[in-house]
Structures are given as C-alpha cells and as structure tokens.
Amino acid sequence: MILIVRILIVYDTKRGSTEKVATFMSNVLSKISDVEISKPSEKNIQFYDAVVILSPIYYEKPLNSIISFIHANREALSSVPVCLGAVCMAQMFGHTAKSYAYKHYLAKMEKALGREPECRGIITGFLFKQGSRTFQDATNLAKRFCKILKMDNVK
Numbered sequence: 001m002i003l004i005v006r007i008l009i010v011y012d013t014k015r016g017s018t019e020k021v022a023t024f025m026s027n028v029l030s031k032i033s034d035v036e037i038s039k040p041s042e043k044n045i046q047f048y049d050a051v052v053i054l055s056p057i058y059y060e061k062p063l064n065s066i067i068s069f070i071h072a073n074r075e076a077l078s079s080v081p082v083c084l085g086a087v088c089m090a091q092m093f094g095h096t097a098k099s100y101a102y103k104h105y106l107a108k109m110e111k112a113l114g115r116e117p118e119c120r121g122i123i124t125g126f127l128f129k130q131g132s133r134t135f136q137d138a139t140n141l142a143k144r145f146c147k148i149l150k151m152d153n154v155k
C-alpha cells in the first residue's frame with residue numbers, strides 16, 4: 001500500500017464549474033490526505049503522492065492549458081497514481097453520449113499522459129446554475145480514487 005500524504009488537484013476553468021468540481025473532490029480527499037488545489041502552473045509534482053487533473057470540455061476538447069500541463073509533467077506523472085476528470089455536458093444526453101465523452105474527451109487527456117490513468121471519470125458540469133449531478137459525480141469520482149489508492153476509509 002502506498003502512503004498517500006499529499007494530493008494535488010490541478011484544474012482550469014472558463015466559467016467556474018470545474019473549480020467547483022475541484023472543491024467537491026478536495027472535500028472528500030482531504031479526509032484521507034493533505035490536498036492542494038492549483039491551476040496549471042509551476043507546481044512540482046514530485047512533492048505529491050497522487051494527482052487529480054480536471055479539465056472542462058469546450059468544442060470537444062480539454063483546455064490547452066491542461067493538455068500542456070500533462071505533457072510538461074509526463075515523466076513525473078508516470079510515477080504517481082493519477083485521476084483524470086473531464087467536466088462536460090455530453091453525458092446528459094444518454095449512454096451513447098457518455099461513451100462518446102469517455103472515448104473522445106478523456107482519451108485526449110490520456111493521450112497526453114501517455115498511459116492509462118489509475119482512475120478517470122466524466123463529471124457533469126453546468127453553464128448557469130449548478131445541479132446536484134455535479135456534486136454527485138465529483139464526490140463519486142473522488143471516492144473511487146480513494147478506493148484505488150487503497151484507502152477506502154472515506155464515508
């Protein structure tokens with residue numbers, strides 16, 4: 001079992017919903033570890049034991065800032081558990097659209113990472129008013145990541 005002491009959540013946003021997702025995930029993950037939330041920047045990933053990377057989807061793509069961050073840190077990210085999350089709306093249109101989001105949106109983040117992440121998920125975003133699905137999806141993804149980190153002691 002890896003001792004997870006510090007988790008970094010990296011996100012970017014245009015309209016604020018991915019920032020909310022980062023906060024919701026932090027609330028879960030902080031029950032088992034110190035958590036830092038950051039925009040993509042000069043953060044040294046080597047100081048963290050696990051990393052969550054979140055991007056909203058615009059015109060079928062994750063934000064360039066997030067893809068560049070993954071590329072720039074690819075080597076360091078190869079030695080820590082990584083959770084990738086795409087915040088978008090496609091899944092609101094049913095199962096086929098959700099599979100599409102996994103296949104096309106998350107795949108773009110995975111391609112930059114150069115490997116399969118330990119955990120990944122699609123999170124329902126919003127445009128104007130936050131719905132309950134954003135909270136539920138973010139919380140579920142964080143709990144899944146906790147389990148994968150073999151620390152399923154989160155209530």
Ligand SMILES: Cc1cc2nc3c(=O)[nH]c(=O)nc-3n(C[C@H](O)[C@H](O)[C@H](O)COP(=O)(O)O)c2cc1C
Binds near residue numbers: 014090091124
């Ligand atoms: C101009 C525009 C383009 C979008 N394109 C997509 C898209 O291609 N696929 C999708 O599932 N959602 C799309 N969305 C929905 C956003 O991904 C969703 O609102 C997300 O929560 C925005 O994240 P943010 O508030 O962190 O910027 C789009 C939204 C806007 C306003």
